Amino acid sequence: MFKPWLLFSGVALFAVAVPAQAQSQHGDDYAHWIVRARVIRVTPTERTGPILPSFPAAHSAVTNSYAPELDFTYMATRHIGAELILGTTKHDIQGRGALDTLGRAGHTWVLPPTLTLQYHFLPDGHVRPYVGAGVNYTIFYSEKASRGLQDAIGKTGLGLSDSVGYALQAGVDVDVTRRVFVNFDLKYLDIDTKAKLTTGSLVNRERVHLDPLVPGIGIGMRF
Template identity: 35%
Template structure:
């Protein structure tokens, strides 16, 4: 009798546990939100003035943290499609090399919508759900302007939008029914060309910059 009672108790506990850890299945929608930090790994060319390269006149770009949001639809138990969005990121352009004395001389905002196909290797009974993804990033630059006195000398700053590859790794860890902790990192291939003029509208300047940022996000996830 005691053995039978113990067996029933184990079976019941196992059923309850497996019900509590019910992870992702086909048709699920997962919304993730948290803080997202964009950390550019800058490789800057030199500025060209009137088509002539200016030796050792390069730029750097600082980091920024904003609210990040992503939406994943599970097309299969182990395959999801994710769209990453965020509130606009704002970065300062800083002088480098021969331009180091300029410090922060320009400001630009951008949005980095990124579409990835994700693979979840774990069984859907696992509370820990790591994933990897590959896809495309389209970065939209806007509100470009010179600051800190540089606007008295230069104007008409524009950065080209960028289309490039993206890769990610991340995980969810279920803490309650439908709720998980989330952390993820992306690497994005972002290249842009900046153009600008003198403040009076004359002159042509150009610079090519590879931003290629690492993007880190930590927050929570909710499964519908």
């Protein structure tokens, strides 16, 4: 089973070990660290349902969400960097199909820490495009069934399993000054989860493929 602490341990080891090696090979003639703050929109492209065994003709939909995002990039060379992306969003879960009239069925918070390895095409230019690929570990927390759902079927607990998947990324940094720049970024996250609805002794389950597109815009600084 994938352990989230392994991801963060790897980041910590990378941050400690790689800088010393890179500095010895390349000196301090380029920015080793990049920090960006973005506003992102998380747009699920979900495939869901059915909800079994009780609602075979029903499924769910997950709403879009806006949130701030923070990322830290370490440039091991002029062209190669590793970026850790941090942010959390809240999403409503809507009933669809046989549960369409229910409206909001619940909500959840989503925390998908993501680590990507990037290639920067023009590291010394004023416009610097990049692409990246990596892994995300998605944690669902503070899940709660809506009052409308519980009025309809009884007191119900909602749970969503954590997910591990790949991440794809493309973006560009555009200089404002020598250190400060504007950033445009687009990510795709592979996120699959299993929803569990527990009503007394009855348990209903649904497979959910969220797979969101995450466009973002923000500012950054090189150090």
